[in-house]
Amino acid sequence: MKVKNKGWKCIFLLSFLCLCLFLQPNPVLSSTLINREEYLRIVDTQNPTLLALVKQAKAKFSEVQSLVAHQRLAINLQTENIVFTGSNKNEQTLSLNVLQKIDIAGKYLPEEEYYLIEYEKSIFQYKDEKNKILAQAEKAFWEAAWAKENVELQKNILYERLELLKVAQEKYKQGMVPELDVIRASTQVEESRSFLTEAEAFFQNALTSMNVLATNQHLNMIPETALSSLSISTSSVLSVNSSTIELILANRDDLNILNLTLRQLELSRILAAKGLSPMLEASLGYVALTDSEQKESLEGDIRLSLVMTVPIIDGQKSKLQQKQYEELIQSTHYNIQAKETSIYQEVVEAQNDWEKSLALEKSRKQQLDQSTRELAITRLMYQEGMGNQLDLLRAQVENQRVQTEYLAAIRDVYKSLAELKRVAGGYSHPESGPDKES
Known part of the structure; x- marks a missing residue:
C-alpha cells in the first residue's frame, strides 16, 4: 500500500507541475505591441544609462556650488582660551566673527565660470x-x-x-511525375523549416536588443509596424552645404x-597668470563674553581686521x-578641427x-514585382502539367531571395x-536633423 501511495503522490506531483506550466503566461501572448514614437519615448525616459547621466549632471551642479562656497561670506562663533604660564592664570573669550575674502585680483569670476562649464559639459555629455x-x-x-x-x-x-x-505527392500517386519530384519538394520543405527556425531565433535576439535598450525592467515589446506597409518619402534627405553643416556643427554635443x-583652458591660463596676485581677507569680530582682567574694555567690543x-x-x-x-x-584647437x-x-x-538605400529599395521593389509574376505563371504552368518542377x-x-532582399532594403532605408x-x-536637437516622420 505504501508503494501505491508513493506512486499516486508522484502522479499527483507531475500533474500539478504540468498544470503550472500550462497556466504559465505565454511570453508572446503577454507581449506589448508598440510603435516607434512610443518606444523611443520609453528609451528616452527609462534607459538606465541616460538616467545615470541625469543624476550625474545634478550632482555636478551641487559640486559647482560647493566649489565656489569659499567666495561667500562666512560667520564663525569662536572661543579663545589663553593660559599665562608665569602667573598661572587663564582667560576665556567668546566672540562672533564675520569673515569675507575680497577678490582684489579678479580671480572669482573666471573661477566661477570654470566650474559652471563643468556643469554645462555634463549636460552636453547627457x-x-x-x-x-x-x-x-x-x-x-x-x-x-524586419x-x-x-x-x-x-x-x-x-x-x-x-x-x-x-501536389507532387498527388501527381506521383497518379503516375504523372517521378518520385524525384517528391524528394525535391520534401527537400525544399525541410530547407524552409530551417530558414524559419533561423528567422525566429534572430527575431528573439532582435527583441532582446530592443527591450534591453528601453528599460532595466523586464518588458516584452514587439514592433507593431509592418515594413511592407510603410510609404517611404525622400523629403528627409539633407542637402550638405555650408548652412546645414554649420547647424549640424552647432548641435553636435561632442563638439560642444x-x-x-577650450574655454576652460583659457580660463585656467587666466587664473594661472593671477597666481602671484594679492588676496585681502576682512574679518569683523564681536566679543560677547570674556573673563579677562580687561573685561570692561573688551566685552562688547567690535574688532575689524584686514589681512593682505x-x-x-x-x-x-x-x-x-x-x-x-x-x-x-593649441592642442585643443587641433582636436576641434579634427572633430x-x-x-x-x-x-x-x-x-x-x-x-543609396532609397535607390536599392526602389530596385528591389521592381525585382519583387517581376519575380512574383514569374512565380505565379510558373506555378500555374506546373499545376496544369505544362511546366516542370525544376x-x-x-x-x-x-x-x-527577392522578397527577403526587399524587406532588408526597407529596413536599411530606416x-x-x-x-x-x-x-x-x-x-x-530635433531641429538639426531630418524630419522625424519619413
Whole structure:
C-alpha cells in the first residue's frame, strides 16, 4: 500500500507541475505591441544609462556650488582660551566673527565660470549619449520590425512549399511525375523549416536588443509596424552645404564639449597668470563674553581686521602653468578641427548611404514585382502539367531571395535614416536633423 501511495503522490506531483506550466503566461501572448514614437519615448525616459547621466549632471551642479562656497561670506562663533604660564592664570573669550575674502585680483569670476562649464559639459555629455542611444534604439526597432516580418515571410514560404509537396505527392500517386519530384519538394520543405527556425531565433535576439535598450525592467515589446506597409518619402534627405553643416556643427554635443574644454583652458591660463596676485581677507569680530582682567574694555567690543597676503616667489609655478595651458589650448584647437572634419565626413557618408538605400529599395521593389509574376505563371504552368518542377523550384527560390532582399532594403532605408539623424545630432536637437516622420 505504501508503494501505491508513493506512486499516486508522484502522479499527483507531475500533474500539478504540468498544470503550472500550462497556466504559465505565454511570453508572446503577454507581449506589448508598440510603435516607434512610443518606444523611443520609453528609451528616452527609462534607459538606465541616460538616467545615470541625469543624476550625474545634478550632482555636478551641487559640486559647482560647493566649489565656489569659499567666495561667500562666512560667520564663525569662536572661543579663545589663553593660559599665562608665569602667573598661572587663564582667560576665556567668546566672540562672533564675520569673515569675507575680497577678490582684489579678479580671480572669482573666471573661477566661477570654470566650474559652471563643468556643469554645462555634463549636460552636453547627457545629450551626446542620448543622441547615440536613441539612434541605436531606432535601429534596433527597425531590426526587430524586419525580423518580425521575416518570420511571417518564412512561414508563408513554408506553407507554399508544403502545398507544392502535396501536389507532387498527388501527381506521383497518379503516375504523372517521378518520385524525384517528391524528394525535391520534401527537400525544399525541410530547407524552409530551417530558414524559419533561423528567422525566429534572430527575431528573439532582435527583441532582446530592443527591450534591453528601453528599460532595466523586464518588458516584452514587439514592433507593431509592418515594413511592407510603410510609404517611404525622400523629403528627409539633407542637402550638405555650408548652412546645414554649420547647424549640424552647432548641435553636435561632442563638439560642444570640446569647445567648452577650450574655454576652460583659457580660463585656467587666466587664473594661472593671477597666481602671484594679492588676496585681502576682512574679518569683523564681536566679543560677547570674556573673563579677562580687561573685561570692561573688551566685552562688547567690535574688532575689524584686514589681512593682505602678497605672494612674492612661487618657484615659477605660475609661469610654467601658463606655458602648459598655452600648449593645451593649441592642442585643443587641433582636436576641434579634427572633430569638425570627422563630423563632415560622417554627414556626407550618412547622406550617401541614405540615398543609396532609397535607390536599392526602389530596385528591389521592381525585382519583387517581376519575380512574383514569374512565380505565379510558373506555378500555374506546373499545376496544369505544362511546366516542370525544376522551373518551379527555381522560381520559388528566386522569389524567396527577392522578397527577403526587399524587406532588408526597407529596413536599411530606416536604419540609414536613423544614422543620418544621429550624425546631424537630431535626437538631442530635433531641429538639426531630418524630419522625424519619413
